[in-house]
Amino acid sequence: MKTVNVRLPGRGYPILIQAGSLDDAGRRVRRACAPDRLFIITDATVGSLYGDRLLDAFRRSGITASLHAVPAGENSKSWRILQDLYTRLIESGLTRDSCVAALGGGVVGDLAGFAAATYLRGIAWVQIPTTLLAQVDSSVGGKTGINHELGKNLIGSFHQPRLVLMDPSVLTTLEKREYWAGMSEVVKYGLIRSEPFFAWLESKWEGLGDPANAGLIEQMVTVCCRIKADVVRRDEKESGLRRILNFGHTLGHALESATEYGLFRHGEAVLHGMRFAAWLSMKREHLKPDAYQRIDDLLKRFPAPPVPNGLDGATLYEHMRTDKKRTGQGLRFILLKGIGKAFTEIPDHPARHLEEWLTNAR
Amino acid sequence: MKTVNVRLPGRGYPILIQAGSLDDAGRRVRRACAPDRLFIITDATVGSLYGDRLLDAFRRSGITASLHAVPAGENSKSWRILQDLYTRLIESGLTRDSCVAALGGGVVGDLAGFAAATYLRGIAWVQIPTTLLAQVDSSVGGKTGINHELGKNLIGSFHQPRLVLMDPSVLTTLEKREYWAGMSEVVKYGLIRSEPFFAWLESKWEGLGDPANAGLIEQMVTVCCRIKADVVRRDEKESGLRRILNFGHTLGHALESATEYGLFRHGEAVLHGMRFAAWLSMKREHLKPDAYQRIDDLLKRFPAPPVPNGLDGATLYEHMRTDKKRTGQGLRFILLKGIGKAFTEIPDHPARHLEEWLTNAR
Numbered sequence: 001m002k003t004v005n006v007r008l009p010g011r012g013y014p015i016l017i018q019a020g021s022l023d024d025a026g027r028r029v030r031r032a033c034a035p036d037r038l039f040i041i042t043d044a045t046v047g048s049l050y051g052d053r054l055l056d057a058f059r060r061s062g063i064t065a066s067l068h069a070v071p072a073g074e075n076s077k078s079w080r081i082l083q084d085l086y087t088r089l090i091e092s093g094l095t096r097d098s099c100v101a102a103l104g105g106g107v108v109g110d111l112a113g114f115a116a117a118t119y120l121r122g123i124a125w126v127q128i129p130t131t132l133l134a135q136v137d138s139s140v141g142g143k144t145g146i147n148h149e150l151g152k153n154l155i156g157s158f159h160q161p162r163l164v165l166m167d168p169s170v171l172t173t174l175e176k177r178e179y180w181a182g183m184s185e186v187v188k189y190g191l192i193r194s195e196p197f198f199a200w201l202e203s204k205w206e207g208l209g210d211p212a213n214a215g216l217i218e219q220m221v222t223v224c225c226r227i228k229a230d231v232v233r234r235d236e237k238e239s240g241l242r243r244i245l246n247f248g249h250t251l252g253h254a255l256e257s258a259t260e261y262g263l264f265r266h267g268e269a270v271l272h273g274m275r276f277a278a279w280l281s282m283k284r285e286h287l288k289p290d291a292y293q294r295i296d297d298l299l300k301r302f303p304a305p306p307v308p309n310g311l312d313g314a315t316l317y318e319h320m321r322t323d324k325k326r327t328g329q330g331l332r333f334i335l336l337k338g339i340g341k342a343f344t345e346i347p348d349h350p351a352r353h354l355e356e357w358l359t360n361a362r
Numbered sequence: 363m364k365t366v367n368v369r370l371p372g373r374g375y376p377i378l379i380q381a382g383s384l385d386d387a388g389r390r391v392r393r394a395c396a397p398d399r400l401f402i403i404t405d406a407t408v409g410s411l412y413g414d415r416l417l418d419a420f421r422r423s424g425i426t427a428s429l430h431a432v433p434a435g436e437n438s439k440s441w442r443i444l445q446d447l448y449t450r451l452i453e454s455g456l457t458r459d460s461c462v463a464a465l466g467g468g469v470v471g472d473l474a475g476f477a478a479a480t481y482l483r484g485i486a487w488v489q490i491p492t493t494l495l496a497q498v499d500s501s502v503g504g505k506t507g508i509n510h511e512l513g514k515n516l517i518g519s520f521h522q523p524r525l526v527l528m529d530p531s532v533l534t535t536l537e538k539r540e541y542w543a544g545m546s547e548v549v550k551y552g553l554i555r556s557e558p559f560f561a562w563l564e565s566k567w568e569g570l571g572d573p574a575n576a577g578l579i580e581q582m583v584t585v586c587c588r589i590k591a592d593v594v595r596r597d598e599k600e601s602g603l604r605r606i607l608n609f610g611h612t613l614g615h616a617l618e619s620a621t622e623y624g625l626f627r628h629g630e631a632v633l634h635g636m637r638f639a640a641w642l643s644m645k646r647e648h649l650k651p652d653a654y655q656r657i658d659d660l661l662k663r664f665p666a667p668p669v670p671n672g673l674d675g676a677t678l679y680e681h682m683r684t685d686k687k688r689t690g691q692g693l694r695f696i697l698l699k700g701i702g703k704a705f706t707e708i709p710d711h712p713a714r715h716l717e718e719w720l721t722n723a724r
Contacts, residue, residue, distance in 0.1 A: 010371060079445060090512045118480070121507060121518045145483060150452045156483045157519060 002218060004225040006140055006160075007233050013162055015139060015225050019169040019214040025054055025101075025128065026061025032163035033124040035099035039092055040067040041085065041112035042103040043076065046130050049173055054103055054128070065101075066092055070111065074261070077111050077146040077153075085115045099124040099162070105131035105178075106138045106266075110156070113144030117159030126163040130170045132182025132211075133267055136189070136224035139164045141232045141242075168218050171211035179211060180303055181267030184248075186220060187298065188274060189227040192247045195340035197223050202298060244342040247334040248274030251354070254319035258311055268304040275299050276357050281335040283356075284347060291339055296361075307362050313355030320350070364580060366587040368502055369595050370522060377501060377526040377587050381576040384529040387416055387463075387490065388423025394525035395486040397461035401454055402429040403447065403474035404465040405438065408492050411535055416465055416490070427463075428454055432473065436623070439473050439508040439515075447477045461486040461524070467493035467540075468500045468628075472518070475506030479521030488525040492532045494544025494573075495629055498551070498586035501526045503594045503604075530580050533573035541573060542665055543629030546610075548582060549660065550636060551589040554609045554696070554704035559585050564660060606704040609696040610636030613716070616681035620673055630666040637661050638719050643697040645718075646709060653701050658723075669724050675717030682712070 001018040016028060029038065038058055042051055047069035058065035068088050070076040089100075102112035102125065109127055116125035129135045145156020171179060190198030200223075201208065207216050228245065235242040252273030256264055264272075278295045281287035320331060332344050347353065363380040378390060391400065400420055404413055409431035420427035430450050432438040451462075464474035464487060471489055478487035491497045507518020533541060552560030563582075569575050570582060590607065597604040614635030618626055626634075640657045643649035682693060694706050709715065 079441070083441060086510055086517060087512065090510065090516060118507075118517050118519050120516060121505065121520055143483065145480075148448055148452065150449065154452060154482060155448060155480050157480050158483055 002222040004140075004222060004229055006164075006229040008142075008160060011160055013160055013164065015164040015166065015229070017166045017168065017218055017222050017225070019167060019218060021165055022050060022053060022128070022167040022170065023057050025057040025165055026059070026063055028163060028165055029058070029099065029101070029126055030061050030063060032126060033099050035063065035097060035124060037092070037094060037098040038063050038065040038101055039089060039094055039098065040065060040101045040103055041108060041115065042067060042069050043072040043105075043108050044069045045072040046104045046108070050103060050130065050170060054101070058101075070108070072107075074107055074147070077107055079146065082111065082115060082146055085111070086119060089115065089119050094119065094123065096120050096123055099126060101126050101128060102161075103128045103130065105129065105134045109134055109138045110143070110145050110153070113142075113159055113161070114146055114156055117144050117157045122159060124162045125159070126165065127161045128165050128167075130167075131174055132171055132179055132221075133185055134182075135166050135168070135171075135221050136182060136228070137185050139166070140225055140228040166221060168211070168214055168221055171217060174211065177265065177303070181265035183208070184267040184271040184274065184299075184302060184304075186224055188245075188247050188270070189224045191274065191278070191295065191336060191339060192244045192334070192342035193227045193231070193340055194223070195338070197227070198298075198339050202294075205298070205301070243332070243344055244334050247336075247342055248272075248277050250320055250331070250333055251276045251316065254316045255307065255311075257322075258316055258319045259308070263305055263308070268302075271299060271302050271304050272307055272362065275362070276354065277333060277335060279357050279361050280333060280347065280350075280353055281337075283353060284335065284345070286343075286345075287336045287338065291336075295336075295339065307358065311358070313351050313358055316354055316358075317351040364584040366502075366584060366591055368522075368526075368591040370504075373522055375522055375524055375526065377528065377591070379528045379530065379580055379584050379587070381529060381531040381580065383527055384412060384415060384490070384532065385419050387419040387527055388421070388425055390525060390527055391420070391461065391463070391488055392423050392425060394488060395461050397425065397459060397486065399454070399456055399460040400425050400427040400463055401451060401456055401460065402427060402463045402465055403470060403477065404429060404431050405434040405467075405470050406431045407434040408466040408470070412465060412492065412532060416463070420463075432470070434469075436469055436509070439469055441508065444473065444477060444508055447473070448481060451477065451481050456481065456485065458482050458485055461488060463488050463490060464523075465490045465492065467491065467496045471496055471500045472505070472507050472515070475504075475521055475523070476508055476518055479506050479519045484521060486524045487521070488527065489523045490527045490529075492529075493536055494533055494541055494583075495547055496544075497528050497530070497533075497583050498544060498590070499547050501528065502587055502590040528583060530573070530576055530583055533579060536573065539627065539665070543627035545570070546629040546633040546636065546661075546664060546666075548586055550607075550609050550632070551586045553636065553640075553657065553698060553701060554606045555589045555593070555702055556585070557700070557702035559589070560660075560701050564656075567660070567663070605694070605706055606696050609698075609704055610634075610639050612682055612693070612695055613638045613678065616678045617669065617673075619684075620678055620681045621670070625667055625670070630664075633661060633664050633666050634669055634724065637724070638716065639695060639697060641719050641723050642695060642709065642712075642715055643699075645715060646697065646707070648705075648707075649698050649700065653698075657698075657701065669720065673720070675713050675720055678716055678720075679713040
């Protein structure tokens with residue numbers, strides 16, 4: 001078992017990473033928050049695979065637990081589903097001493113975390129992420145929330161879980177495409193923060209492609225969580241350093257919204273975003289050409305839909321601007337000074353650079 | 363001008379109390395959070411009295427401000443109104459560097475605070491409470507939230523404002539009944555925490571009945587905020603000491619819900635709750651009869667509807683139990699060992715005591 005301690009002022013929490021740990025959830029949760037009652041929120045897909053096993057694990061530890069599955073998919077991050085959840089939490093008799101468990105990917109984590117953050121002004125919750133993306137990304141940082149009809153993730157709050165329990169063996173039932181979408185966020189951590197980790201990924205690439213290699217995957221997930229935990233600890237509310245976690249996301253978000261969230265998985269869009277960001281870093285002479293090549297070589301090995309030919313730089317640029325206006329941050333890019341060395345910059349002529357990249361390098 | 367500093371780990375804020383301070387809001391808010399844009403949330407009643415004046419105050423300080431008034435009354439603490447608010451915040455271009463100002467009583471404060479707590483995972487807000495109850499109660503502690511159809515205040519979060527600005531002169535336009543409902547919470551602070559303050563209230567009672575006595579009111583509000591700030595600082599998330607702030611609320615809430623929120627203002631229900639709690643304290647031999655008499659003499663001077671004859675102890679007891687089940691706290695009462703000395707106890711036979719009080723002492 002590997003442990004990453006997320007240290008935050010006054011309320012840190014542990015991330016426990018071990019194949020098979022799902023069956024140990026009762027004991028772990030009892031130790032983390034000793035709830036009088038527990039409510040599992042999951043989605044239909046994950047619920048049918050692991051719901052009963054998790055309920056069993058809690059009951060074996062004497063924790064009164066019930067489970068509710070929302071429909072799988074992004075549409076569950078909605079008002080309607082959230083309201084329905086509140087009703088179920090109330091009707092199940094959840095008190096301030098109870099606990100919510102989120103069993104699933106990013107959507108379930110965001111939704112369940114936000115329900116826990118706002119039910120009775122905030123109750124305890126634990127996260128049991130079942131996708132690679134959720135394990136390496138949304139399990140650290142305490143971001144929770146739902147979508148608004150005018151934009152994604154506009155409603156939410158920061159609410160740290162009491163415990164994150166990761167069982168990498170659940171990744172074996174994950175769709176291949178979903179797994180690879182998560183891998184692009186894995187590579188991101190190497191790019192922004194650790195050259196040795198990037199080199200390790202290069203050297204283990206074949207093995208990492210198969211989630212059945214539990215030992216390797218455990219190691220990989222642990223490093224990602226460690227890097228993210230370190231960044232978040234230094235900047236909990238996302239005012240400075242934490243922005244580097246958005247490496248590849250400026251163009252990534254634009255690609256997602258320009259294709260109406262229908263073509264790319266989030267990780268796939270970020271993959272293209274990272275390729276562009278690396279390219280832009282080289283063009284602006286922050287990154288040496290050989291480092292750029294090393295990055296692009298690895299990123300090109302990913303299976304992912306290409307950027308559609310119909311999408312031009314001007315269109316994507318407009319999407320980037322709209323997205324950023326909302327956060328009041330200006331069109332800031334995360335660039336690289338080297339592998340493992342990210343920084344932020346507001347570059348001149350981003351639209352022109354984008355057009356050039358689309359023509360020459362995508 | 364009087365100042366009360368609410369000290370909390372990492373993020374305290376000042377409460378500024380001065381007649382006429384409404385016109386100084388721009389300068390004060392600029393100093394507290396320097397927003398790129400500000401959005402005033404108020405209700406129709408308060409908005410028509412003070413909305414333009416406040417907008418002016420912000421504009422004079424160069425703060426881009428807009429205002430939205432929700433309907434007056436408890437029904438505005440709803441999903442529907444909240445969703446509409448989010449849409450307006452988004453459409454007004456509020457960013458993470460913007461600020462929400464709550465101008466109004468408890469309903470507006472709870473609603474606007476919760477919108478600020480959950481918009482873009484939490485943005486700054488300032489509170490400008492315009493009722494006596496909101497000034498002495500909801501302005502300290504950071505409680506925000508809305509109602510669920512299955513119960514009041516079930517959805518919400520803790521979100522501390524950056525600044526609370528109180529202008530006691532706005533109380534002159536408050537309905538008399540509303541003013542007295544607030545006064546019962548004022549007396550509560552003396553009862554639970556300060557005999558000298560209770561004695562001061564007794565001695566100034568005539569003057570305190572007229573909100574035009576700005577100096578007296580300023581002093582009174584300041585002491586209340588100081589007491590509440592001290593209690594909250596010692597117990598931010600309401601796990602222990604803070605419960606004493608619920609003095610009179612166990613029966614108070616039951617009276618409100620048993621009469622379907624139609625007969626009593628919150629403060630009026632709490633008034634009866636405090637009379638019962640004082641009586642119970644005496645019956646259980648914690649409080650001396652002469653102290654009880656002194657308390658009851660002051661509380662009987664309040665104008666308030668009496669407890670209806672049709673309400674019996676058993677009915678009220680059921681309402682108390684339902685209310686408490688939700689918080690998982692058991693039927694705990696806040697009692698007095700003396701004036702200014704509150705503690706909590708789970709008494710035997712509360713229903714019987716209640717019946718006796720209803721028969722003999724209400």
